[in-house]
Amino acid sequence: MYQLFRIIQRDTINLFTNPMWAVFSLLFPFLLVATLGFLTEGLYSSQFTSYDYYGVTLMLFSVMYTATFSANSFMEEKIKNANLRIVYSPIQDWFIPFSKIIAAFIFTTFFYTVSAVICHLLFQIRFGSENSLEIWLLCVGMNFVFSCIGVLMCCIFKSEGVANQIISNLTVALAVLSGFLFPVASFGAAFVKISKWLPTTKVLQTIFEMIYDQNMLNFLPVLSMLFVIAILILGVSLFLFNGEEYV
Structure with missing residues (x-):
């Protein structure tokens, strides 16, 4: 485990030192x-100001772009070359994708949290008061899911370019259908029905319920859902990863 910790530490430092x-x-x-x-x-x-609405929805939209960070840090050519030594050393292959996921998760969680604090101070955005920690945990949970998705796309398509194209299309589609950019009701009843089944929509609805209705009933179920989704995606990614194909 010490070797894994050192790899995670190095990957995280690499992200933080990329201006x-x-x-x-x-x-x-x-x-x-x-x-x-x-x-x-x-x-x-x-x-209920425009900043209140977009402060929540666009922070979640940004969180989905974590998949791009994890994909780039996983399959960028100069990073792949640096990992040659790891692949051919006597350690587990899965250390590489797992480390990229954790590093991207730590990096984006830090900067998105700072950005949310700045938005709150400048625009008086309501991110909850008594339940602000729970709201942050939902955002963090969603962040971890998309950290895993970025690596999964790379493991499936074996190409950073293809993976990023899929991630970009997926991110925009989920954002539109989840009401992150504008209310999904404007598309009609059929899209509303689709939207209700999306995990991203459930996160958004739960956050708004917690902020404006002080309704915490869905917090643990939604957080558990995000955890299960992340673990499933992580498991598939580690299963699909092949060190020899990676290099």
């Missing part, structure tokens, strides 16, 4: 919230 990724993960959610919150400010009330 482009650090700036992107910090500014991407902030700029999304600031722009759409400002453009739609007149469409919402003073009790």
